[in-house]
Amino acid sequence: MRTFFLFSFLSFIFPGCYSSNNPLSKQVRLLKDGNVTGDSSYVYALPFAKGKSFRVVQGYFSQFSHRDRAALDFNMKRGTEIYAVRAGIVIRVKEDGERGGLNRKFRKDGNNIVIRHFDGSNAGYWHLQKDGALVSVGDTVKEGQLIALSGQTGYAAFPHLHFLVWKSGPEGWQQVPTRFKTSHGIKYLKFRGKYKNPG
Numbered sequence: 001m002r003t004f005f006l007f008s009f010l011s012f013i014f015p016g017c018y019s020s021n022n023p024l025s026k027q028v029r030l031l032k033d034g035n036v037t038g039d040s041s042y043v044y045a046l047p048f049a050k051g052k053s054f055r056v057v058q059g060y061f062s063q064f065s066h067r068d069r070a071a072l073d074f075n076m077k078r079g080t081e082i083y084a085v086r087a088g089i090v091i092r093v094k095e096d097g098e099r100g101g102l103n104r105k106f107r108k109d110g111n112n113i114v115i116r117h118f119d120g121s122n123a124g125y126w127h128l129q130k131d132g133a134l135v136s137v138g139d140t141v142k143e144g145q146l147i148a149l150s151g152q153t154g155y156a157a158f159p160h161l162h163f164l165v166w167k168s169g170p171e172g173w174q175q176v177p178t179r180f181k182t183s184h185g186i187k188y189l190k191f192r193g194k195y196k197n198p199g
Contacts, residue, residue, distance in 0.1 A: 024070055024175055025060070031177055031188050044085040044180050045143050047074070047125065047163055050199025054080075057160060059191035060177065070175035071164040072189055078129055078159045082148040084141045085163075085178075088117040095133040097153040110154020113147055120169075121176055126162035127154050 030036050048054055058073035090113060097109035111128035113135065129151025135141060152159040165176040179188045183196035 024177070027177065031179070039179070041177070041179060042086070042119070042121075043186050044123075044165075044178050045083070046180050046182065046195060046197040047082055047085050047161060048076070048197055049081055049083060050144075050197050053194055053196040055194040056189050056191055059189065070177050071162060072178075074161040074163065076150040076159060076161050078149075078151050079132075080150040080161070081146055082125055082128070082150055082161060084115060084143055084145045084147050085123055085180075086115070086117050087143045088115040088123070088141060090114070090135045090137050090139045090141060090147075091116045091122070093133045093135065093137050095128060095131050098130050100127065100152040100154055100156045102155070102157040104155055106153075107155045110156070111151065112154075115141060115147075121165055121167045124162075124164045124166075126164075127151055127156045127160060129153065 027036075031039065054074045054076055056072055057075045058071075060070045060072070092112065092114035094113075095111045097111045099106050099109040110126050111130065111132060112124055112126045113128065113133055114122050114124045116122050125148055127150065128148045130153065132149035132151055133147070134149070135145075135147045141147060150159060150161045156162075165178050167174045167176060177188065179186055180195070181198060182189075183198045187195070189195055
């Protein structure tokens with residue numbers, strides 16, 4: 001109940017509208033509104049168990065902490081099982097962080113897993129609970145494999161999963177907007193939307 005009221009308060013103060021000057025924010029808006037035809041981007045699995053539903057509490061380029069991030073926050077209780085959205089190799093695991101809260105000093109405490117996909121893109125899963133990683137660096141994982149438990153470590157006002165996909169190349173760090181398989185079809189997820197993993 002406390003998380004719900006905190007989320008409602010933050011949603012009121014920091015609405016999910018676009019506030020970034022990042023050129024990618026315009027592209028994301030067009031993708032989410034269905035104004036891009038012939039979208040051939042990869043379709044990801046949702047990062048939680050089949051048959052489960054979770055709400056997006058912060059979307060792409062929103063005003064709170066995603067101003068320059070094509071990232072998604074899923075409202076999840078501590079200990080919620082997190083699943084790989086795509087097959088790949090685990091390249092980073094941090095699970096020793098114990099602290100979390102709405103203070104930037106906690107950023108370094110955020111537990112996370114990064115998985116490199118076979119096209120060179122990376123998926124990051126943040127705010128995991130202490131000792132919440134269920135994979136190790138070097139492991140090969142399948143899409144839909146259980147990889148972690150959610151938490152509230154790092155810069156996090158309440159327990160949730162922060163999810164982001166990016167590529168690194170000659171032009172530097174490039175964020176990748178992601179669409180997902182949901183119980184209502186393939187979609188770019190929207191702020192405040194609740195999505196079910198088909199199963």
